[in-house]
Amino acid sequence: MRGDLSSVLFTEQEIQARVRELAARIDQDYADKSVLLVGILNGAVMMMADVSRAMRIHCEMDWMAISSYGSGVASSGVVRILKDMNTSVVDRHVLIVEDIVDTGLTLSYLVENLRSRNPASIEICAGFRKPEAVAARHVEVKYLGFDIPSDFVVGYGLDYAGRYRNLTGLGILDPKVYS
Ligand code: IMP
Numbered sequence: 001m002r003g004d005l006s007s008v009l010f011t012e013q014e015i016q017a018r019v020r021e022l023a024a025r026i027d028q029d030y031a032d033k034s035v036l037l038v039g040i041l042n043g044a045v046m047m048m049a050d051v052s053r054a055m056r057i058h059c060e061m062d063w064m065a066i067s068s069y070g071s072g073v074a075s076s077g078v079v080r081i082l083k084d085m086n087t088s089v090v091d092r093h094v095l096i097v098e099d100i101v102d103t104g105l106t107l108s109y110l111v112e113n114l115r116s117r118n119p120a121s122i123e124i125c126a127g128f129r130k131p132e133a134v135a136a137r138h139v140e141v142k143y144l145g146f147d148i149p150s151d152f153v154v155g156y157g158l159d160y161a162g163r164y165r166n167l168t169g170l171g172i173l174d175p176k177v178y179s
Contacts (some may be wrong), residue, residue, distance in 0.1 A: 001155075001164055004169035009148055012168035015127075015156055016050065022052035022125060022143045025154045026095065030057060033120075038085060041065040042111070042165070043099030046157035047145075051097060062087045068106055069090045079109040089119040095143075099157045100128040103140035111139060127156060128170065146170075152178075 002008075002016065010018075032060070037059050039048035052059055065083035094114060101107055107124060114122055125143035130150045133139070148170070154160050155167030 001165050002171075004164070004177050005154070008169055008171045008176040009153065010146060010156075010170045014110070015100050017146065018145050019047070019050045020054045020093065022145065023051050023056075024166070026051070026143060027055055028057075030093060030095075033093045034057045035085060036094050037061045037097050037125075038088065038089075038094055038114075039063050039097045040099070040107075041083065043159070044097045044127075045158045046165070047099055047125070048097045051125060060087065062147065063091055064107065064110070079106055079113075089117045089122075091118070091120045094119045094122045096122070096124045098124065098126040100153070101126050101133040101139065101141055101151055102130045104133040104136055108138035128153065128158075 016161055035057070037048060038050055039045065039061065041063050044071060048061065052061060062085040064081065064085055066079045067082055080105065096107065096110065098107060111122060111124070123142045126141045127145040128148050129141055129144055130148060132150060134147070151172040152160070153170055154164035154173045155170045157165050158170070159165045160173050
């Protein structure tokens with residue numbers, strides 16, 4: 001897989017160190033609350049597994065699977081829920097765990113959807129964020145791993161055509177792979 005990357009942005013060690021910092025902040029902020037982590041399938045599986053295991057406080061976990069309508073390349077912001085949570089979020093402290101925020105449209109739709117179900121609070125934890133999301137400000141990511149360039153990246157749960165999710169670091173996919 002390494003040969004398909006034009007560069008490595010973050011090694012496994014760098015990501016794990018940052019994840020531990022995020023988990024420590026989450027531990028502090030939710031010390032006296034019961035937090036419900038909601039992972040967005042499939043990309044957030046690695047982030048969810050690592051953040052939750054680096055936490056020292058109790059948490060519950062649930063999952064949603066969503067798909068964006070649109071061309072497949074650009075996010076349309078209209079999201080279809082393929083799998084909903086099993087848990088009710090009413091009066092719960094919800095922390096959405098996502099792999100990457102590109103435009104932020106997917107997450108902003110999801111936040112609005114979950115907010116309408118009356119949680120006690122709702123925040124976002126994401127591994128990576130692209131400049132587009134910073135500019136558009138559709139959502140605020142309280143617990144962010146890293147800001148990255150707008151290139152197409154793979155690894156740490158992020159795929160290209162279903163592959164590369166099991167790459168432990170994060171890298172820019174060499175355009176030769178998809179051109
Ligand atoms: P947004 O609605 O534009 O923020 O799109 C977010 C979703 O697009 C993420 O959950 C990913 O599934 C996907 N995505 C965005 N950028 C990348 C990338 O560089 N590599 C792989 N998937 C990406």
